[in-house]
Amino acid sequence: MSILTVPAFDDNYLWIIHDGRHAAVVDPGDAMPILQELQRHQLILSAILLTHHHADHIGGVAALLEHAPVPVFGPSKDKIRFVTEKLQQDQLITVPGIELNLKVLDVPGHTLGHIAYFAPQQHWLFCGDTLFAAGCGRLFEGTPAQMLHSLDQLAALPDDTAVYCAHEYTMSNLKFAREVEPGNQDLLTRIDREKLKREQGLPTVPSQIGLEKQTNPFLRTRQASVIHRLQAAGKITLPSDEVSHFAALREWKNHYA
16 A cells, blocks of 8 residues: 655645555545656556545545546534545544545544544554644634634654645744744754655655654644743743643744744
């Protein structure tokens, strides 16, 4: 079983999971690059997996279904007209064609119905716009408490879990992370490594859960270093709770240049 990285738009990544013959696609915001990759690798589309309803994640579904009328898996709490298999927390599915076992995780915050897919055997995570490399998604529909709980779920996965997120936001996220934790040596090492990848035209994803727990400020909002930095920057007033810390950090990132 392999995964193909398919760039789309300015900074999206679409994912094709395949066994050399059949393939499933995750969050196909654009059909054309998917169809090109399927043809190039001589793959037969067998399923579509969606994490949430935003256009850059579902925009190519209609064209793909014209190419092949396959099952479309997606969140039960999002209204996506293409979805034939509506999913919810802890549901176990087997992706047809490639026979990949996945566990569904409800991860609201970016949207209210957002889900993620975890492959227990391969330790793969397809998390859409919930968790990014060194960052997390904006809260367009959910609350800080919901997003913090969602990120806690993902952080509880095995450290070697590969994080297949949906955007190449890593260098921007790392710039903010360094603002939050300038003394984090793991973070500084990561910045150098990811910068080299981008200079070589390589993607910075997938990341890994263990690395995110070391360097992603949104998974580190309970760390004293992050709390003290929020206080020093005037973003919180102690005493405060963990949800307030997360909310302040997300709001800071929203306006960080």
